[in-house]
Amino acid sequence: MRQKTASTESTAALLKRYGDALRGVLSRMPNDPADIPALFDNAERVFKDTDTPANYQAQLLMPYLTDKARAMVGRMDQKRHHATQK
Numbered sequence: 001m002r003q004k005t006a007s008t009e010s011t012a013a014l015l016k017r018y019g020d021a022l023r024g025v026l027s028r029m030p031n032d033p034a035d036i037p038a039l040f041d042n043a044e045r046v047f048k049d050t051d052t053p054a055n056y057q058a059q060l061l062m063p064y065l066t067d068k069a070r071a072m073v074g075r076m077d078q079k080r081h082h083a084t085q086k
Contacts, residue, residue: 014053018060021050029066039064 025046029039043064047057062070 015056015059018050018052018056019063021052022046022060022064026061026064028064029069031066 026043030036043061052060062073065073
């Protein structure tokens with residue numbers, strides 16, 4: 001039990017550290033579709049510079065997405081979950 005709690009705490013600590021690194025560097029997702037690739041290019045650059053593990057990157061980007069984009073990602077996750085259950 002302690003090991004699982006320590007693992008969870010370390011994951012939370014890592015997410016906070018990487019999230020803090022993104023704050024002030026990334027901006028919210030723009031409404032103009034032409035500007036969206038620049039957001040993801042910048043995010044990839046920051047992830048590389050901070051050695052952010054790939055398994056944290058999507059979760060760290062969520063606060064920067066528009067409400068519509070977050071809803072779409074949520075639907076994608078559900079579809080993937082249901083596809084793996086079949």
